[in-house]
Amino acid sequence: MSEVHAVRRGLLRDRCAAAGSAAALVSRPANVRYLAGGAPPGAVLLLGPGEDVLLCPRAPAGEGAHGRPDEALRIDLLPVPDEDPVVAAAGLAAASGAESLAVEEHDLTVARHRAMGKSAPRLKLADLGFTVEQQRIVKDEEEIGCLRIAAEITDQALGELLESILVGRTERHLALELERRLVDHGADGPAFVTSVATGPNSGQGRHRPSDRRVEEGDFLSVRLGASYHGYRCEIGRTFVIGTAPAEWQIELYDLVFAAQRAGRETLAPGTAYRDVDRAARHPLESAGYGEVLQPVTGHGVGLENEEDPQLAPTAMGKLDACVPVTVGPGVHLPGRGGVRIDDTLVVRPEADGGPELLTMTTKELLAL
Amino acid sequence: MSEVHAVRRGLLRDRCAAAGSAAALVSRPANVRYLAGGAPPGAVLLLGPGEDVLLCPRAPAGEGAHGRPDEALRIDLLPVPDEDPVVAAAGLAAASGAESLAVEEHDLTVARHRAMGKSAPRLKLADLGFTVEQQRIVKDEEEIGCLRIAAEITDQALGELLESILVGRTERHLALELERRLVDHGADGPAFVTSVATGPNSGQGRHRPSDRRVEEGDFLSVRLGASYHGYRCEIGRTFVIGTAPAEWQIELYDLVFAAQRAGRETLAPGTAYRDVDRAARHPLESAGYGEVLQPVTGHGVGLENEEDPQLAPTAMGKLDACVPVTVGPGVHLPGRGGVRIDDTLVVRPEADGGPELLTMTTKELLAL
Structure with missing residues (x-):
């Protein structure tokens, strides 16, 4: 089960690398779910350069498990209570040595994109485009x-x-x-x-x-x-x-x-x-x-x-x-x-x- | 009834003018509805510099009237079948002589914002911010x-x-x-x-x-x-x-x-x-x-x-x-x-x- 999502992420990472980005940030909820096995509200997925990690706003204490990723995934789940998860992801990518981060420009708002740029000014924000949507067309x-x-x-x-x-x-x-x-x-x-x-x-x-x-x-x-x-x-x-x-x-x-x-x-x-x-x-x-x-x-x-x-x-x-x-x-x-x-x-x-x-x-x- | 929406739009137009934009583009659906009395799916509202106009993707023939603006509004409804309505709006604002257009950067995606810039390169895109959301706080x-x-x-x-x-x-x-x-x-x-x-x-x-x-x-x-x-x-x-x-x-x-x-x-x-x-x-x-x-x-x-x-x-x-x-x-x-x-x-x-x-x-x- 969880293998499937890791394979999908591996494929996406290869495509990003081929396009010149060692790291990608997936924010569109259906794409997050496809790659992580679940999409808690507001969660975004950071792929590489280190371990893949799902960043999510603080879940209120004791809230239901709906949409939580399969625990078997062993994908790290990082709550970022006081920050927009995409901004936290930009900081994390920059701190991990990434020079370029591919983002979903068709999903991210101008305001969030700008906040990412401010928080990690030396990180180049590239466009991931519809790569994940394309990957989703053929089903297993x-x-x-x-x-x-x-x-x-x-x-x-x-x-x-x-x-x-x-x-x-x-x-x-x-x-x-x-x-x-x-x-x-x-x-x-x-x-x-x-x-x-x-x-x-x-x-x-x-x-x-x-x-x-x-x-x-x-x-x-x-x-x-x-x-x-x-x-x-x-x-x-x-x-x-x-x-x-x-x-x-x-x-x-x-x-x-x-x-x-x-x-x-x-x-x-x-x-x-x-x-x-x-x-x-x-x-x-x-x-x-x-x-x-x-x-x-x-x-x-x-x-x-x-x-x-x-x-x-x-x-x-x-x-x-x-x-x-x-x-x-x-x-x-x-x-x-x-x-x-x-x-x-x-x-x-x-x-x-x-x-x-x-x-x-x-x-x-x-x-x- | 319809007066209410015209008054709301007038108030917003004054605020935009005070901030240096003679034209504004409202894309967040609840904001469109607040100002136009209805928000057909995908519709965006262009305020000034000419007549206010609601731009919407082509409605399939004979589709239901749900969400249509009150007809008493006399707000022009302009179908733009082959174009993203925000791109059409940028073109329209530029053609009407606007130098600057305030947009909702917290709603528009990076991709749509870029497409607007390409289609109307001499139009300055400013940020409307949460102006309409602020206007909505106090209810009548x-x-x-x-x-x-x-x-x-x-x-x-x-x-x-x-x-x-x-x-x-x-x-x-x-x-x-x-x-x-x-x-x-x-x-x-x-x-x-x-x-x-x-x-x-x-x-x-x-x-x-x-x-x-x-x-x-x-x-x-x-x-x-x-x-x-x-x-x-x-x-x-x-x-x-x-x-x-x-x-x-x-x-x-x-x-x-x-x-x-x-x-x-x-x-x-x-x-x-x-x-x-x-x-x-x-x-x-x-x-x-x-x-x-x-x-x-x-x-x-x-x-x-x-x-x-x-x-x-x-x-x-x-x-x-x-x-x-x-x-x-x-x-x-x-x-x-x-x-x-x-x-x-x-x-x-x-x-x-x-x-x-x-x-x-x-x-x-x-x-x-």
């Missing part, structure tokens, strides 16, 4: 195992909701109920804010649940995901309420389903990110919905809900094996509603059976 | 009205929980139930992660709810708050489970209650922040608990759950009228548990009846 089997469990939990929560009576209940209540069920089934918590959208709201990925009640004839679209050991999956489904979907509902559903399948089918090592997006986007554009599509068709998942890669028209790069991504196109027609279908899958070579679908809930158009 | 009666409703909602949610059967239920479930009840009673959502701590976990303000079940004889401490129209209150209470509290429980409870009351009683315009902290801390230190106290006794509340002022031993500054703060000392004894009692109050002059208590749930030691 343990990480994929966590995602698989997160997806199972998500499927369970959603399945239970579908068995209950929906008409008359508000979006807000259904969203809370889904989140409760995620936790019931062992999630750390929801991976992101659960979206439940009914009637004219349906088909929007990020609709905030309102007090609108489910009515007969509505489309009902949900987007949710569990976080399990920090790993976050995502599922999106659209249902119809009542016995007989209208013609336009069936047509729109079939179209979005075909688009989503087309996107899924492109998932393979070597496929360009933009080609996944194009496969899912093209059928919807051809049907005249180009104007209402979202800018991104899918994205990586892991310790953050939306991480690299982005599956979008201008994205650069190609898929690797063992990259988990979402594929979730949707169409929302203002005033009428719409459809969104979203899965989490892991890219696998064809020899291994092709893309591994993690979110198993049926994509048939269910009439509830 | 409309803001206090929102906090009052948030507190009522919180009291209702907590009151209902106390009427239900607690023994045998997990911390996690009780926390979820409280959050559901907050929403039921009209909250936007919880103001922060609800904490429910039982038995040996009790008395910790930030304990993350676990699968531990409530047992007879436990202390049960809860910390929760509703967010209403963005305004966040906080309450903390400790109860005992079963018919007869143990002697040590009664003693500890009485001690923390006396300390919390002492802190509350100091709340008045002109009282130094540190004197509130000292009043609540001293009785606990005298009883030998100095080592296990948290570094902060209370803090401001408003659009963020923890905002200025901090009530702590080294805090500088004095209370004003109409500043809402929490007062919540606690003692946690490792392995045994503890007590925390936390209220939200508004500082009022004695002529107006002294501090206004917003969180009304009884502070008697209830045996449930």
